[in-house]
Amino acid sequence: MPPPPIQLLPLATFTPDLYTRAWQSTPHPSLPLLATTHDKTVTVFSLATFSKHSSLTGGHSRSIRSCAWQPSSSSQTLRLVTGSFDSTAGIWTYNPAATLEKPIGQGEEEEEEEEEEWEFTLVLEGHENEVKSLSFSPSGQYLATCSRDKSIWIWEHLSGGEDGEEDEDWETVAVLSEHDGDVKTVAFAPGFKQGKRHDGRRYGSDCLASGSYDDTVRVWREDQDGEWGCVSVLEGGVGTVWGVEWEKRERENGRYQRLMTAGAEGGVKVWELKEEEGEEEEGDSRWGGVPNRMRQSLREEWEVKGVLPRVHTREIYSVGWSGESGLVATTGGDGLLVVYEEDEETKEWKVRAKVEGAHGPYEVNHVTWCRRFDKGAEGRQEEMLVTTGDDGVVRAWEVRIGE
Amino acid sequence: MREVDNANPSILNVSQLPSRSRKVTTPRQGPDSKCDNIVYSKRPWLCGSSSSEDEDLEEEYGEDPVDAQDIYDLISPISDPEHPHTLGQLSVVQLPDIHLTPPPAERRGDKLVTVTVDLTPTVNHCSLATVIGLAVRYRLEQTLPPNYRFDVRMKDGSHAQDDQVNKQLGDKERVAAALENDTLKGMLDKMLETCV
Numbered sequence: 001m002p003p004p005p006i007q008l009l010p011l012a013t014f015t016p017d018l019y020t021r022a023w024q025s026t027p028h029p030s031l032p033l034l035a036t037t038h039d040k041t042v043t044v045f046s047l048a049t050f051s052k053h054s055s056l057t058g059g060h061s062r063s064i065r066s067c068a069w070q071p072s073s074s075s076q077t078l079r080l081v082t083g084s085f086d087s088t089a090g091i092w093t094y095n096p097a098a099t100l101e102k103p104i105g106q107g108e109e110e111e112e113e114e115e116e117e118w119e120f121t122l123v124l125e126g127h128e129n130e131v132k133s134l135s136f137s138p139s140g141q142y143l144a145t146c147s148r149d150k151s152i153w154i155w156e157h158l159s160g161g162e163d164g165e166e167d168e169d170w171e172t173v174a175v176l177s178e179h180d181g182d183v184k185t186v187a188f189a190p191g192f193k194q195g196k197r198h199d200g201r202r203y204g205s206d207c208l209a210s211g212s213y214d215d216t217v218r219v220w221r222e223d224q225d226g227e228w229g230c231v232s233v234l235e236g237g238v239g240t241v242w243g244v245e246w247e248k249r250e251r252e253n254g255r256y257q258r259l260m261t262a263g264a265e266g267g268v269k270v271w272e273l274k275e276e277e278g279e280e281e282e283g284d285s286r287w288g289g290v291p292n293r294m295r296q297s298l299r300e301e302w303e304v305k306g307v308l309p310r311v312h313t314r315e316i317y318s319v320g321w322s323g324e325s326g327l328v329a330t331t332g333g334d335g336l337l338v339v340y341e342e343d344e345e346t347k348e349w350k351v352r353a354k355v356e357g358a359h360g361p362y363e364v365n366h367v368t369w370c371r372r373f374d375k376g377a378e379g380r381q382e383e384m385l386v387t388t389g390d391d392g393v394v395r396a397w398e399v400r401i402g403e
Numbered sequence: 404m405r406e407v408d409n410a411n412p413s414i415l416n417v418s419q420l421p422s423r424s425r426k427v428t429t430p431r432q433g434p435d436s437k438c439d440n441i442v443y444s445k446r447p448w449l450c451g452s453s454s455s456e457d458e459d460l461e462e463e464y465g466e467d468p469v470d471a472q473d474i475y476d477l478i479s480p481i482s483d484p485e486h487p488h489t490l491g492q493l494s495v496v497q498l499p500d501i502h503l504t505p506p507p508a509e510r511r512g513d514k515l516v517t518v519t520v521d522l523t524p525t526v527n528h529c530s531l532a533t534v535i536g537l538a539v540r541y542r543l544e545q546t547l548p549p550n551y552r553f554d555v556r557m558k559d560g561s562h563a564q565d566d567q568v569n570k571q572l573g574d575k576e577r578v579a580a581a582l583e584n585d586t587l588k589g590m591l592d593k594m595l596e597t598c599v
Binding site: 013017021062063065085129130132148182184213240264313314315317333334335357360361362363390391393395 | 452513515548549550552570573574575576577579580583
């Protein structure tokens, strides 16, 4: 039986328009907030009303390229980190007093004092050139930043901001400089299933992937001594790697999450960690089948296990992998929004839906899956897609499966 | 002042440069056009969710669809960063090295149009190749509608680090960051002063 059709329907346009190239929109992991970077500003939208909630201005001297929400499990404070072309990352916290007066999720009604709502609390300095991307580890303890200076910095959040009094304290725990070109993107693996097969004695639980202008992807882990190192180099073959995206659903047999990479030459590849079979009885690790002396090597092997059908005619800038449905979406320089699905039996990826000119004639810089909080969602755990374009517009798309 | 890479480049006379036999750019008529210089001075194509939906961009731009000569006319007056001549005069930009896909006759609405420009720097180790390429890309982005995509490259074999320069010019993020660099932006603006 053929799978039910999937339709991509325009759901809403976030208001107001930003009237300048918008780079990226990042949904908060649990709250109904979406942060969009454009120019030297981040505009935070409410996902309940598709309208502006607040804005972060005045912290950076050049464009803000990317932003990341600190997972709230580690902190009661609403904290956003921004990566800017001015070579710094900025830590911003939301003023709790303002929160009381205006519940999160409500649209912006009054323009007054909005600049006060977000406090620019700390600048992370160290990179020599533009900061391109950043990512938090699942616990919120580590932050990775990457730059045109070819390096990735890992910062540890030690303390600060919990009661609004304490000073922010962030410490550099690693500088990783093995890439041969700009590091375009970094992404920590989701952390929900670490430890089942993973050998905690060898590595910490966090795993980072990075994509670069040098056309490669690298996978990084922390060893038991707290030293971060590159454990694998994935020769992408997709040109400059603009997007790396981890699988967000737990896999059968406790296998490690797959990784998707997308690049300038329009291809998307699916990578899988090569794991020893028949080691279940060992129980403790995927290294169980390997003699102890071999474990000294921290190298791991990642293989291409799938390729998405080639639809885009120009660069792919962004790839989003849904944790709910397993569907994948891509956008790029050709203005297409494409949704793919993996056939459960054949494991082949197929195009399930496509929108041409998702932002009219403009390039689409980013796509992300996002939980719906608007009234139309009727309380269901429904997902939508959010795209961000050169036209300064942020669009929400309903993904209708079946009729 | 830095040393000039090529002290004696060959220079074409203005009358030798390719031009269209008929004049295409008829000035707008009537009072509604008197503020055009202000309204359309920089990027005339409005961003935003409501713009360009009902307009045929090709029509908006002019009666004739954009062709290679139009592209040539836009970028050939750009000044070379080290010589007191234009890119057209120095043959850095050459009409046969400009291609548009799809060709003008097959275009419709705001479908994507890809403009490929292959540049021939005056000498093959020209350290300013990237700056020239950036100026060309910047000029085109500023003047053409948003459905145009630009591939600005060094002509095969014309430059010692072709791939490196081409990759850089094709990287949107790098181009965006470069335009926020005041020194570089000042240089580009100076090169574009000779564009009318």
